[in-house]
Every structure is written in structure tokens, then in C-alpha cells.
Amino acid sequence: MNRPAAGNPTGLDPPLETLAALALDCQTTGASAERDHVLEIGWARVGPTTGVMTEAACAWLTALPDGVALPPRVTRLTGVQAADLENALNPAAVWQRLLAAAADLPVPAHGAGGVLLIHYARFEVPFLEGLHVRCGYGGGLPFEIVCTHAIARRLLPHMPRCGLRALAGYFCVALGERKRAADHAAATRGVWDHLVPLLAAEGISRWSQLTAWLKSPAASAKVTRAYPMPRPLRRDTPDAPGVYRMRRSNGDLLYVGKARSLRRRINSYFQSRRRHPEHILEMLTQACDLDYTPTPTALEAALMEADLIKQADPPYNVALRPRESAPVCFAADFQTAGPPGRPGLPVGPLPSESALAAFRLVVAWCGRSGADLPRCEDALAAALGMPAACLPPRAILEEGLDRYRKICACPGDLTHTGRHLLRRGLGLWRKDRSEDRAARDDEEDVGGEGGACRDWDVPAVVAMLDGVVRRGSQLVRRGRWLQIVSNTSLAWETTRPGLQSERTLYIRQGRICRPSQGTSGAAAAIALPPAPSPAAARAVFTSAATYDRLRVLTTELRRLAAEGRRIRIQPAVGGSMGRRGLVRLLEFI
Numbered sequence: 262m263n264r265p266a267a268g269n270p271t272g273l274d275p276p277l278e279t280l281a282a283l284a285l286d287c288q289t290t291g292a293s294a295e296r297d298h299v300l301e302i303g304w305a306r307v308g309p310t311t312g313v314m315t316e317a318a319c320a321w322l323t324a325l326p327d328g329v330a331l332p333p334r335v336t337r338l339t340g341v342q343a344a345d346l347e348n349a350l351n352p353a354a355v356w357q358r359l360l361a362a363a364a365d366l367p368v369p370a371h372g373a374g375g376v377l378l379i380h381y382a383r384f385e386v387p388f389l390e391g392l393h394v395r396c397g398y399g400g401g402l403p404f405e406i407v408c409t410h411a412i413a414r415r416l417l418p419h420m421p422r423c424g425l426r427a428l429a430g431y432f433c434v435a436l437g438e439r440k441r442a443a444d445h446a447a448a449t450r451g452v453w454d455h456l457v458p459l460l461a462a463e464g465i466s467r468w469s470q471l472t473a474w475l476k477s478p479a480a481s482a483k484v485t486r487a488y489p490m491p492r493p494l495r496r497d498t499p500d501a502p503g504v505y506r507m508r509r510s511n512g513d514l515l516y517v518g519k520a521r522s523l524r525r526r527i528n529s530y531f532q533s534r535r536r537h538p539e540h541i542l543e544m545l546t547q548a549c550d551l552d553y554t555p556t557p558t559a560l561e562a563a564l565m566e567a568d569l570i571k572q573a574d575p576p577y578n579v580a581l582r583p584r585e586s587a588p589v590c591f592a593a594d595f596q597t598a599g600p601p602g603r604p605g606l607p608v609g610p611l612p613s614e615s616a617l618a619a620f621r622l623v624v625a626w627c628g629r630s631g632a633d634l635p636r637c638e639d640a641l642a643a644a645l646g647m648p649a650a651c652l653p654p655r656a657i658l659e660e661g662l663d664r665y666r667k668i669c670a671c672p673g674d675l676t677h678t679g680r681h682l683l684r685r686g687l688g689l690w691r692k693d694r695s696e697d698r699a700a701r702d703d704e705e706d707v708g709g710e711g712g713a714c715r716d717w718d719v720p721a722v723v724a725m726l727d728g729v730v731r732r733g734s735q736l737v738r739r740g741r742w743l744q745i746v747s748n749t750s751l752a753w754e755t756t757r758p759g760l761q762s763e764r765t766l767y768i769r770q771g772r773i774c775r776p777s778q779g780t781s782g783a784a785a786a787i788a789l790p791p792a793p794s795p796a797a798a799r800a801v802f803t804s805a806a807t808y809d810r811l812r813v814l815t816t817e818l819r820r821l822a823a824e825g826r827r828i829r830i831q832p833a834v835g836g837s838m839g840r841r842g843l844v845r846l847l848e849f850i
Contacts, residue, residue, distance in 0.1 A: 273367050273368070273369055273370060273468070274369065274370050274467050274468050274469045275367065275369065275467065275468050276466055276467055276468075277457045277460060277461070277465070277466055277467065277468065277471060278457050278461075278466075279308060280307065280308055280369075280376060280468060281306075281307065281308035281366050281367055281375075281376070282306075282307040282308060282366065282375065282376035282377065282378050282407075283304040283305070283306060283307065283359075283362060283363055283366065283375070283376070283377050283378070283446075284304060284305045284306075284307050284318075284377075284378040284379075284446045284447070284449040284450040284453060285302070285303070285304045285359075285377045285378070285379050285385070285446055285449070286302075286303050286304070286320075286379070286380070286385070286442045286443075286445035286446040286449060287299055287300075287301070287302050287385045287388050287389065287442060288300045288301040288335075288339055288341075288440055288441065288442050288445075289388055290325065290329070290331065290332055290335055291332070291335075292384075294387035294388045294390075294391050295391075297388075298323075298325050298326065298329060299323045299352065299355075299388050299392055300322065300323060300325070300331075300335065300339070300341065301320055301321065301322050301323060301339070301341070301441065301442040302320065302321055302323060302355055302359060302442055303318055303319060303320030303321070303441070303442025303443040303444075303445065303446040304318065304319065304320075304359065304362060304377075304446050305317075305318035305319075305443070305446040305447045305449070305450045306362075306450075307378060307450050307453060317443075317447075318443040318444070318446045318447040318450070319443060320441065320442040320443035320446070321349075321350050321355045321358060322341065322345060322346060322348075322349035322350065323349055323350060323351075323352050323355050324346060324349040324350060324351050324352065325346060325349075330343070331343050331346065333648060338439070338440045339439055339440050339441060340439045340441070352392055352395060352396060353396045353397075356392055356393065356396045357396075360403070363375040363377070363403075363404065368405070369405060369468045369469075369472075370468065370469060371472075372405035373401065373402070373403060373404060373405050374402075374403040374404045374405060375403075375404055375405065376404070376405045376406075376407060377404045377405070377406050377407070378407050378409055378449055378450070378453050379406055379407070379408060379409070379449070380408070380409045380410050380424075380425040380428075380445070380448075380449045380452065381408065381410040381424070381425070382406050382407075382408035382410070382411070383408070386402070386406060389402055390402060407471070407475075409428075409449055409452055409453055409456060410423055410424070410425075411475065412456050412460070412471075412475070413428055413452070413456060414479075415474075415479050415480075416456065416459045416460065416463070417459075418480070418484040419484050419485065419486060419487035420486075420487075420546050421486055421488065421542040421543075421545050421546045422539070422542045422543050422546045423546075424543060425445060425448055425449065425452065426448075426543055427542075427543040427546035427547060428452050428455075428546070429448045429451065429452060430509055430513075430515070430543075430544075430546065430547030431489065431509075431546055431547050431549075432451065432452060432455040433509055433510060433511040433513070434448050434451030434452060434455070435447075435448070435451070436448040438576055485533075486533065488530075488531055488545055488546075488548070489510070489546070489547070489548065489549040490507075490531070490545075490548050490549055490550070490551060492531075494550070494551055495527050495528055495530075495531065495551060496524075496528065498523040498524045498527050498528075498551075498553060499523055499524060499555055500522050500523070500524045500525070501522065501523060501555045501556075502519075502520065502521050502522070502523070502555065502556050502557070502558055502559040502561070502562045503519075503520060503523045503553050503554050503555040503556050503562050504517065504518070504519050504520075504553065504554050504556065504562050504565045504566050504569060505517070505518050505519075505520060505523055505526070505527055505551060505552070505553040505554075506518075506551065506552050506553065506569075506575075507544065507545075507548040507550075507551060507577075508548065508549070508550040508551065508552070509547050509548070509549060509550070510549040510550060512550070514573050514575045515544050515547055515548055515575055515576065515577050516544055516548070516575050516576075516577040516578060517566055517569045517570050517573065517575050517578055518566065519559070519562040519563050519565070519566040520559075520562065521559040521562075523553050523555065527551065527553075530545060531545075540577060541577075543577075544577040557755070557764060558755050558764055559817070560753070560764075560766075560814075560817040560821065561766075561773075563813050563814075563816070563817050564773055564810060564813060564814060564817075566581075566813075567581050567806075567809055567810050567813045568806065568810060570582060571583055571805070571806040571809065581809050581813070583805065583806075584613075584805055586612070586613035586614070586615065586805070587600070587613070587803070587804060587805060588601055588609065588610040588611060588612060588613070588802040588803075588804070588805060588807075588808045589601065589606075589609060589610065589611055589613060589614045590602075590603065590606035590607070590608055590609030590610055590611070590740075590799055591606060591608040591609055591611065591617060591621075592605055592606055592607075592608070593607060593608060593676045593679065593680075594624070594628075594674075594675035594676045594678075594679055595608070595617065595620065595621045595624045595625075595675070595679045596621060596624070596625065596675060598611075598614045598617075600803065601799040601800055601801070601802040601803060602796050602797070602799050602800025602803075604796065606799075607795065607799075608737060608740065609737075609740045609799060609802070610740050610743060610744070610799055610802035610808055611736055611737070611740055612736070612805070612808060615643070615646070616736055617733055617736065617737075618643065618644045618645075618646065619644060619645050619646050619729040619733070620682070620729055620730065620732075620733030620734075620736075621644075622634075622644045622645065623662075623665070623682065623726055623729055623730060623733075624675060624678050624679045624682060625675065626662045626665075626666065627662075627665065627666045627669050627671040627678050627682065628671055628673060628674065628675040628677075628678030628679075629673075629675070630673075634655070634658070634659065634662075638652065645729075651715075653717035653721070653722050653725075654717060657717050657718065657719060657722060658717075658722055660719050660722075661719045661720075661721075661722025661723050661725075661726065662722070662726070664719060664722075664723055665722075665723055665726045668723070669681065669682065669685060682730050682733070682734070683733075683734045683737060684734075685730055685734070686730040686731045686732075686733060686734020686735065687734050687738070687849065689727055689730065689731040689734075690731050690734065690735055690849060691849075693731065735849075735850065738849055738850050739812075739815075739850045742815065742846070742850045743802070743808065743811045743812070743815070744795070744798045744799060745798075745832045745833075745834065745835075746768060746811050746814060746815065746830075746832070747768060747770065747771040747798055747801050747802075747807070747811060748768065748769060748770065748790040748791070748792070748793060748798065748832065748833040749767075749768045749790060749830055749831065749832045749833065750765070750766075750767050750768075750787040750788050750789070750790055750830070750831040751765065751766045751767075751768065751787070751818075751828075751829070751830055751831075752764070752765045752766075752787050752828070752829045753821055753826055753827065753828045753829070754826045754827040754828070755826075763827075765787055767788065767790070768790075768811075768814070769790060769791075770793075770801045771801040771802065771807040771810065771811060772807075772810075773810075787829060787831045787837075788831070789831055789833070790831070790832070790833040791833060792833040792834055793833065798833075815847070815850065818830075818843060818847065819847050822840055822843055822844045822847065825840075826840070827839075827840060828840045828843055830843060
């Protein structure tokens with residue numbers, strides 16, 4: 262199998278623009294070819310095609326060895342579920358399909374076989390070699406392998422990053438967010454199509470020239486990092502609050518951000534001394550265009566950013582992106598959940614049903630003497646908000662729950678039990694003043710605290726359950742607060758050069774409307790909102806956009822209060838509140 266197939270043209274020196282090859286990608290269960298396994302192999306044909314349309318990429322899921330589980334992290338990255346592997350092919354069958362696909366590839370001069378184009382071949386080749394050997398073939402791989410990442414690093418040394426996603430975005434080649442082999446193989450083909458003209462500009466137009474160039478030493482001189490975004494475009498931004506949008510050269514939106522100063526924030530990305538995480542460098546490799554919207558205040562910029570992220574779902578935003586789960590409300594006993602506004606569900610809104618899953622389990626256990634834990638390990642892990650591999654042993658978990666029931670001395674009625682645990686959670690929250698509340702305010706995917714794997718014993722389970730109760734109680738308090746702030750008039754002090762003024766916003770049914778600006782001096786009265794019924798106040802939270810918008814508003818109010826700004830809030834229900842009252846209230850939500 263290491264010799265070219267009979268009938269294949271051999272010893273050719275084709276022009277790179279007509280090179281026939283396969284662009285190939287592997288997805289694996291981990292980074293080590295010795296310990297981990299190939300999960301999926303995909304390829305896309307490169308070169309002249311007989312049809313009008315480019316041949317679509319194909320991919321095949323590869324069955325994992327017996328006893329090997331699909332890691333949760335890989336599922337998150339690829340979207341592949343354990344059920345998807347039930348119809349996966351065995352590795353030998355996938356390898357045979359690859360050999361058949363490559364059988365008619367011409368073999369270039371001095372080549373071992375047909376050409377495979379692989380982005381970052383250093384990672385993929387050891388997995389391919391291991392698969393080749395396990396399928397019963399001796400010798401080396403029957404292919405000539407070219408790494409498009411190595412080519413890009415030499416052609417574009419100034420680029421922040423040359424990973425596949427960065428280059429695909431830079432060249433405006435489509436690539437989905439999931440890490441799937443067919444998508445990555447097609448993107449590798451697209452990147453190759455853009456690298457060929459760049460190689461030609463360097464005098465490299467044939468296969469023999471490419472192989473000689475790749476074997477020659479690369480220039481060792483240090484190259485200053487450069488960015489595709491033109492310097493004047495980012496330098497001419499105003500020194501004012503606002504929202505900015507990073508885009509590819511074709512207009513595709515990459516990222517939405519907010520800033521107290523657009524000029525300082527945008528230019529901070531391009532400072533040589535600034536250290537950015539990998540995903541930001543990847544984004545900056547693609548960002549060629551920029552637009553922005555100034556706002557009167559940073560608070561309004563934060564609210565606009567939240568709404569724009571929900572509308573556009575930019576790939577490089579992490580927080581505030583649309584999520585599948587919608588806000589819910591709970592019954593007073595926490596055992597029933599449903600859409601906000603439904604009768605009989607007075608508790609909420611909560612970000613999702615899963616956010617209170619662990620708290621609901623604790624309420625049921627403490628309020629019912631005959632309560633049972635879910636028998637399925639996956640269901641139990643979901644209820645406690647932790648990976649199944651990190652669950653306490655069932656006997657220790659049950660003993661810890663029994664001890665917690667005695668500690669809490671909860672009454673038998675579930676509604677009373679829930680109220681009792683909410684009070685306990687408030688007490689735990691008050692004791693825990695050393696933690697960073699502002700950081701916790703941005704946590705949304707909440708189940709049990711203590712999801713990390715540990716050496717479990719009964720005291721550790723009790724501590725974990727206290728974390729569940731503390732966090733569940735805080736989420737319920739936040740839900741009550743968001744109900745209040747969903748119909749509110751808000752005024753706060755804002756500073757402009759040479760003039761102090763007051764900005765006013767009206768929040769009606771969770772939406773921002775009628776901003777106004779007043780001059781400094783005596784505080785003007787702010788309008789009293791109409792008072793909806795409690796059910797109507799909860800009913801406005803039909804989408805995550807409203808919940809997140811008001812959560813962002815809460816974070817901004819906390820910031821203004823910390824800065825000592827003058828703030829006044831007039832909710833629809835209750836009296837007005839100033840900065841001191843707001844600071845005390847925000848301490849518990």
C-alpha cells in the first residue's frame with residue numbers, strides 16, 4: 262500500500278494551481294496520539310473537477326475502542342454525542358475509504374504517494390500513522406503530506422495567528438463553529454486556494470519549488486506583529502462611550518464590545534505590550550474592518566452591547582450570546598417550573614430550569630422523608646450540576662443529604678422547606694462577604710457548587726449542599742429584583758468635560774425607552790412607572806434577552822454605586838431609592 266496505485270501518473274512536477282490532492286482533517290478524543298483516538302476523518306478533493314460545482318467534503322465517524330467514553334469536552338467542541346457513534350464505522354473501514362479516495366491522485370516527483378494537505382500536520386500525522394499501523398499496514402504513510410499551517414507561517418509571519426480558524430476568517434473562507442472534520446477539510450482547501458497566489462508572488466509555482474522551499478531554513482529574523490485592520494481606521498475613533506463591532510473584510514461580524522472610551526478600548530487591542538488570550542489573537546487576525554456607535558454614557562453602551570450580541574450572535578463573544586434555554590418561573594415548592602407569567606409560578610424569573618435543579622433536589626430531599634435520588638448517574642449529575650465522573654459515591658451522597666436534613670431541621674411541607682432553605686441561603690450569603698460578588702454576578706450556568714472532582718466524604722457533601730442553597734437563594738433574590746427593575750425610572754449623575762448633568766432612563770416591561778438629559782442642580786422628579794400585577798411583571802421575561810439586559814443593568818448600577826455617583830431609582834412598586842439604599846440592596850443580589 263506504500264507504492265502508488267497502478268495507472269497513477271508518477272514523477273510529475275505539476276503547477277500548484279492544478280495540483281490534485283486531498284485536503285484532510287482529523288478530529289480526535291484528545292491531544293496524545295499514544296493515549297487518545299481518532300473520532301472522525303474528513304477530506305475534500307483539491308484540484309481540477311469534472312463538475313461545475315466544487316466537490317463537497319465528506320467525513321466519517323470512527324468507532325472508539327470498547328470501554329473508551331467520549332469526553333464531555335469533545336462533545337462540546339464537536340457536537341458529537343455518544344449516540345452518534347452507534348453507527349460509526351470501524352477504523353479499518355474508514356482507512357480503506359481514505360485509501361480509495363486517494364487512489365487516483367497523481368504522485369509528484371520523489372513523492373511517497375498522493376498529496377494530502379493538512380493544516381497543522383504535526384498534530385494529525387501521528388494519529389494517521391497510528392491508524393495506518395493498527396489497520397495492518399507496514400511502513401510509512403502512503404502519502405506526501407503538505408502542512409498549510411507551515412506555509413502560512415512563512416508567507417505571513419506578521420500575522421497574530423495562523424491557525425485554521427484565523428486564516429479561514431482572514432481569507433473569508435466559511436468555517437462553522439463546531440469542530441467537524443468535513444468543515445475543517447473544506448476550510449483547508451479554501452485556505453490552500455488563497456495560499457497558492459501568495460506562493461506564486463514569491464516565485465513558487467510548481468510542486469518541486471514548494472518542497473524545496475519548505476525544506477530550506479526559514480528566516481530567523483524577528484518580525485513585528487502586524488494586524489489586517491488599517492491603523493487610521495482604529496486611530497480615528499472618538500474618546501467617548503459606545504459600542505464597537507469588529508468585522509471581516511467581507512463584512513461578517515466577529516465581535517461586539519462596549520467601551521467607556523472607544524478610542525482607548527479599540528486601540529488597546531493593537532498595543533505591542535498587551536498580552537491577549539488566544540481567541541482574541543485569532544479574532545484580530547481576521548478583523549479588517551470596524552464600525553462603532555457612540556452613546557451618551559457607558560451604562561447605555563453596556564445595554565446596547567447586550568442587545569446587539571443577542572441579535573447578531575457574533576462568534577467571538579462568549580457572554581450574553583443567545584442560549585437555548587429561556588427564563589422560567591417556579592412554584593413555591595420549587596418542584597414545578599414553567600414559562601414566566603403562568604399562574605401558580607410565583608418564584609422567578611430564573612435564567613433556566615437547570616439553574617435551580619440542584620436546589621430543587623435539596624428541597625425535595627429535606628422536605629420528604631421518603632425522597633429518592635435519581636437512579637441514573639447522568640440524571641443525578643445533571644441535577645447536581647457536575648460531571649458524572651465527579652459525583653460523590655452514592656452512599657456518601659445519601660449520608661451527606663441525611664445529615665443536611667438534620668442540620669436544616671426543615672418542616673415537612675415543601676413550600677415551607679423551600680422558604681426555610683432560602684433563609685438559610687441568605688444567611689450563608691451574608692457570611693460569605695470575602696468573595697467577589699461582582700464576578701459571581703456574571704455566572705449563569707449554575708447547578709451545584711463544588712462540581713470539581715475531589716475526595717468526597719460526608720462533610721464535603723454538606724459543604725457542597727450549602728453552596729447549592731446559597732447560590733439558589735441568591736438566584737431567587739435576583740429574580741425578585743429583576744421583576745422590580747423591569748418597570749423602573751432611573752436617574753444617575755454623569756460627568757462630561759466642564760459640565761455635570763443627570764441622565765434619565767425609563768425601563769418599561771423590561772425595555773429601555775425615553776432617555777433624557779438634565780443639567781446639574783436640584784434633582785428633578787422622575788416619573789412613577791405604571792404598576793403591573795406580579796404575574797404581568799414576570800411575564801415580560803419570555804426571552805433570555807430581557808433577563809440578560811436587566812442583569813447587565815444591575816451590573817452597571819453596581820459600578821455606578823461603587824464610583825460614588827448619585828443614583829435615584831423609582832420602581833413601580835414601593836418608594837424611590839437613592840445610592841445608599843441601592844448599595845445595601847445590591848449586596849444581596
